[in-house]
Amino acid sequence: MCNYDQLVETELHSLVDIPGLSSELKSLMLACLEYPHNSRPKEYRWAKLIFASCEAFSGKPELALSGAVAMELFARAADILDDLQDEDNDNAIWRRIPSSQATILATNLLLLSYEALSPVAGTNMYPRVIRIINRTGLTAGDGQFQETLYDLREDATLDEYLELIGKKSGSLTAGACTIGGIFGGASPETASQLWDFGVKLGQIAQIDNDLQDFLNITDKSDLMKGKKTLPFVYLLNMLEGEKAQGFKKLVLLARENKEQFGALEKEQLLDIMLNEGAAHYCMVVQEMFRQDALNILNTIPTSDEQKGKLKELVCENV
Amino acid sequence: MTQETIAKLVRELVKNSEKVTALSGTSKELQAVKNVFANFSTQNVCLATSTGPRANYWY
Numbered sequence: 266m267c268n269y270d271q272l273v274e275t276e277l278h279s280l281v282d283i284p285g286l287s288s289e290l291k292s293l294m295l296a297c298l299e300y301p302h303n304s305r306p307k308e309y310r311w312a313k314l315i316f317a318s319c320e321a322f323s324g325k326p327e328l329a330l331s332g333a334v335a336m337e338l339f340a341r342a343a344d345i346l347d348d349l350q351d352e353d354n355d356n357a358i359w360r361r362i363p364s365s366q367a368t369i370l371a372t373n374l375l376l377l378s379y380e381a382l383s384p385v386a387g388t389n390m391y392p393r394v395i396r397i398i399n400r401t402g403l404t405a406g407d408g409q410f411q412e413t414l415y416d417l418r419e420d421a422t423l424d425e426y427l428e429l430i431g432k433k434s435g436s437l438t439a440g441a442c443t444i445g446g447i448f449g450g451a452s453p454e455t456a457s458q459l460w461d462f463g464v465k466l467g468q469i470a471q472i473d474n475d476l477q478d479f480l481n482i483t484d485k486s487d488l489m490k491g492k493k494t495l496p497f498v499y500l501l502n503m504l505e506g507e508k509a510q511g512f513k514k515l516v517l518l519a520r521e522n523k524e525q526f527g528a529l530e531k532e533q534l535l536d537i538m539l540n541e542g543a544a545h546y547c548m549v550v551q552e553m554f555r556q557d558a559l560n561i562l563n564t565i566p567t568s569d570e571q572k573g574k575l576k577e578l579v580c581e582n583v
Numbered sequence: 584m585t586q587e588t589i590a591k592l593v594r595e596l597v598k599n600s601e602k603v604t605a606l607s608g609t610s611k612e613l614q615a616v617k618n619v620f621a622n623f624s625t626q627n628v629c630l631a632t633s634t635g636p637r638a639n640y641w642y
Contacts, residue, residue: 310641340641423586434642467641474642476628502587503594542597544628545619546590552615 269316269326269333273309276334280377293370294377296358298341311336311441314466317574318445318459321567329448331384332394336441338378339398343405343437345371350409351492353485390447393456397447401440408433416492419501426498427550431464434471439463442575458565465558466579469551476547479538482519482531489519495550496543504541512537555579584612596620 281294299307312333319329348354349364349371359367378398385391411429415421442463443456451459475494478487487494497516504512515534519526538544558579562572589612596603596616603620606613 314641423590427586438641470641480628499590503590539625539628540597542590542594544625545597545623546593548619548623548628549589549593549612549615550586552618553611556611556615 269312270307270309272327272330273312273334273337274307276330276381277337280334280338280381290370290373293358293362293366294373297345297370297374298337300358309333309337311340311437314438314441314463314578315445315448317578318442319449320445321565321572321575322446322449322451322455324571325449329445331382332444332448335378335381335394335398336444338374338381339402339440340437342371342374342378343402345374347409350413351490353490355485385448393447393453394444397440397443397456397460401436404432404436404439405434408436412492421493421498421501423495423498423502426493426495427468430468430471430495434474435464435467438467438470442466455565458561462558462561462565462575465554465561469554469558469579472547472551472554476544479543480535482534484523488516488534489523491520495547496538499543499546500537500541504537508537508541584610589616592616 277298278295281291281298283291315329315333315336316326319332320326344354344357345359345367348357348360349367354360359370362370379395382391382394382398385394408429408431412433415425415429439460440463442459443451446456446459472495475487475496478494479496482488488497500512501509512534515526515530515537518530519534559576562575562579565572593616596606600620603617606617
């Protein structure tokens with residue numbers, strides 16, 4: 266665990282230790298924040314993004330500690346709500362407790378994310394950070410809501426899907442990049458560029474997730490649950506005639522007759538994906554977003570050396 | 584270029600890979616297409632999206 270992860274962990278433990286809160290709830294909150302328990306050394310990825318963005322302006326990532334802790338809490342609350350909505354991630358601790366308890370847990374973590382910012386209350390940056398946290402949550406919530414409508418539609422377009430993931434996934438990375446920048450001293454104009462940069466970063470990561478879902482089909486895959494992903498929307502839009510019918514038949518089998526959807530059928534779906542260009546297309550979109558992200562980064566007024574970690578994150582994700 | 588146009592171009596190139604070398608133009612979209620086709624390998628896609636630290640980084 267690097268020093269910054271240790272700082273975040275210490276701060277999270279200290280925040281959760283609220284006088285008067287029951288030991289059961291405190292333990293549950295800490296267990297949620299430490300999930301997944303098998304990932305040692307623990308890496309706080311949202312905090313890492315905030316530190317990288319702060320460093321790009323100040324050269325001192327530690328200035329953003331309270332923002333980094335707030336984002337970890339906020340993102341974990343969002344994870345829990347997302348998993349409750351999607352009935353996903355069965356192994357997570359919040360999925361192994363009654364959903365009523367998980368909802369309370371998510372609400373408390375969300376409240377604690379605002380509490381985490383109390384060290385900077387009264388400073389000029391505080392209202393700006395609060396506004397970004399609220400914008401992040403509202404945009405992500407809209408993305409989640411739009412997704413419930415989008416998944417039901419047969420005529421979903423690729424442009425609509427990319428806009429959707431910009432909201433659902435891009436808003437969280439956008440929020441983290443912007444908050445880090447504000448802590449580092451970024452102007453409002455630059456903070457706006459950081460938001461756009463973060464959206465691209467989130468879209469790139471979401472497409473990775475989509476590809477992974479399609480390449481490793483399990484009972485819990487989005488494909489099996491009727492949720493749309495980029496390769497799926499691509500195939501819906503591109504295939505015609507018998508190929509389209511064959512694809513839809515396989516998907517229907519996966520969703521409605523799971524016991525008949527075996528290794529052979531998975532192989533057939535994988536063949537369609539690779540031979541009809543779905544994987545190529547996903548990677549082309551990622552490459553375009555990577556170029557967009559780097560172009561935005563190039564216009565941000567700070568040194569190349571200080572922007573180095575943000576640049577690394579863009580390249581890691583393609 | 585709309586996403587639908589890019590998708591159609593990608594599919595056409597997957598079916599007929601010789602056409603990749605004939606692609607002309609310097610737009611962002613065409614550059615991305617050329618880069619991906621120049622480096623694409625099925626094995627790499629499967630590996631990159633199923634293992635390693637970059638897979639599913641935040642989501």
